[in-house]
Every structure is written in C-alpha cells, then in structure tokens.
Amino acid sequence: MRKYFQLGAVFYYFVRVFKKKDPNAPDSFNLRMMHGINRISIIMFLICVIVMIVRAIMR
Template identity: 75%
Template sequence: MNKFVDYFKIGPVFTYFIRVFRKPDPNAPTSQNLRMMHGINRISIVMFLFCLIVMIVRACTR
C-alpha cells in the first residue's frame, strides 16, 4: 500500500513549478539545451494555468 501512495505523490511536481521560475543557481552547470528546456516549460506552465482559469470561469458563468 505504501508504494501505491508514493506513486501518486505530486509534491515534487509542485516544487518543480516553483523552481522553474526562480533564477538559476550560479554554481549549477548550465547549457543552452537546459536553458531552452526550462524556457519551454515556463511557457507551457503559464499556458496551462491560463487555460485552467478560462475553463473555471466558463464553468462558473454557465
């Protein structure tokens, strides 16, 4: 049962959402590919949240 609960933990996902919008650690190794990946992830997170808000507003106004 413990493995089942661990499978559905979403804590690391939320920490990534917060971490992706922070300034990168100056001591961490960076590359162009990693910077592009984080940029695309920022765009997709913002689009997801915007669409989620639009869906909630549409559901509430019906």
C-alpha cells in the same frame, strides 16, 4: 498507494523553474531553452485552467 499520489516533486519543479538560476547548476544553451519553454507551457496551462473554470462557473 499513498506514495504514488504525492505531488511534492511536481510542485517543487514548477516553483524551481521560475526561480533564479542556481550557480552550481550546469549551464548550456539547450538547458536554458528547455526551461524557457517549460515556463511558457506552465503559464499557458494555468491560463487555460482559469478559462475553463470561469466558463464552467458562467454556465
């Protein structure tokens, strides 16, 4: 059961998306756009979580 709740790989992806490009990684326009969209969605998600927490505290 413990294996299913490990989130290390998920958090590693969040950090990896914002790091500089690995020189050994494959390079294509589609991959760059996918990572760009993922960056935007992660930032929007974090902003929304912060807004929800602030609203919950202000009640």
